[in-house]
Amino acid sequence: MKEPSPQIRWENRTQRPLLALAVLFAVAYAVPIVLPDASPAVKRACAVAEWGVWGAFAVDYLVRLALSEDKKHFLRHHWLDLCAVLLPLVRPLQLLRMVATLMLVGRRARMATQIKLTTYVGGAVTGLLMFGSLAVLAVERESPDGNIKTLGDALWWSFTTMTTVGYGDHSPTTGLGRVLAVGLMLSGIALLGVVTANIAAWFISRFDQDDEGDRRRTAAIEALTEEVRALRAQVAVLSGAAPEPPPSAVAGATVGAPSPVAEPQPTAPVRYEAH
Structure with a gap:
C-alpha cells in the first residue's frame, strides 16, 4: 500500500481543527453585527478572532505549498485558495474576509472524502x-x-x-x-x-x-435452460435409450441409403439312387 504524501497527511490532520476555527470565525463575525451595542472589548476580541482564523488558513496554505511535490501544479490548481488568502489584505475589501474564509473552508471540505x-x-x-x-x-x-x-x-x-x-x-x-x-x-x-x-x-x-x-435475470434463465438440456441428455444416456437423431440425419439416411441385398435361400440336398 502506497504511503500518503506529506501534503495529504497534513491535510488529513488539519481538517477538523480548521473546521473548528471556521465555526469560531462565524461566531466572531456574527456577534458585532447582531449585537451592535456590544462593548468595545467584545468587538476587539471578535476582530482578533477573525484575523486569527484568517491567519491560520493563510499558514495552512503556505504549509501545503511547501509540502507539495510539484509547486507549480499546486499553484495552478489552488489559485482560488491564494485569492482567498490575499483578498482580506486589500483594505477596500476587508469586509469580504467572510467570503475569503468561506472559500477556504469550502476548498478544504471538498478534499475530505468522508463529506x-x-x-x-x-x-x-x-x-x-x-x-x-x-x-x-x-x-x-x-x-x-x-x-x-x-x-x-x-x-x-x-x-x-x-x-x-x-x-x-x-x-x-x-x-x-x-x-x-x-x-x-x-x-x-x-x-x-x-x-x-x-x-x-x-x-x-x-x-x-x-x-x-434485467440482464442478470436473462443470463440466469439462459444458464438454467442449458443445465436442463444437459440433465436431459444425461438421463437419456443412463436409461439406455438412444437419443433421437436430428432431422438432418434422418433425411440423409432415407435419401442416400443403398438398396438392401436379398439373402441367398438354402437349396435342398441332391439324392443319388443305386441301380
Whole structure:
C-alpha cells in the first residue's frame, strides 16, 4: 500500500481543527453585527478572532505549498485558495474576509472524502444564507438610503436573492452590498445546478441498476435452460435409450441409403439312387 504524501497527511490532520476555527470565525463575525451595542472589548476580541482564523488558513496554505511535490501544479490548481488568502489584505475589501474564509473552508471540505455531496450542498446553502445576511446587514445598516435595517430583513433578502426570485422589497444600495448580491445570485445558481445534476445522476443510476438486473435475470434463465438440456441428455444416456437423431440425419439416411441385398435361400440336398 502506497504511503500518503506529506501534503495529504497534513491535510488529513488539519481538517477538523480548521473546521473548528471556521465555526469560531462565524461566531466572531456574527456577534458585532447582531449585537451592535456590544462593548468595545467584545468587538476587539471578535476582530482578533477573525484575523486569527484568517491567519491560520493563510499558514495552512503556505504549509501545503511547501509540502507539495510539484509547486507549480499546486499553484495552478489552488489559485482560488491564494485569492482567498490575499483578498482580506486589500483594505477596500476587508469586509469580504467572510467570503475569503468561506472559500477556504469550502476548498478544504471538498478534499475530505468522508463529506458527502448532500452534506456539502446543505452546509454551503446554510453558510451562504447566514454570512450573506450578516454581511449585507453590516454594510447596509448605516446607509442613509438603505432598506435593510434588521437581521430579519437581511435573511429575507438573502433567501430571495439566492433563489433568484428577487421580489424587490429589499435591495442593497451600496456598492459592496451589490457585490455581495451578485455573489449570492451566482452561488444560488451554481448550487441549484449541483442539486439538479445530483438528482439526475441518481435517476440515471437507478435506471442502470434496473437494466443490469434485467440482464442478470436473462443470463440466469439462459444458464438454467442449458443445465436442463444437459440433465436431459444425461438421463437419456443412463436409461439406455438412444437419443433421437436430428432431422438432418434422418433425411440423409432415407435419401442416400443403398438398396438392401436379398439373402441367398438354402437349396435342398441332391439324392443319388443305386441301380
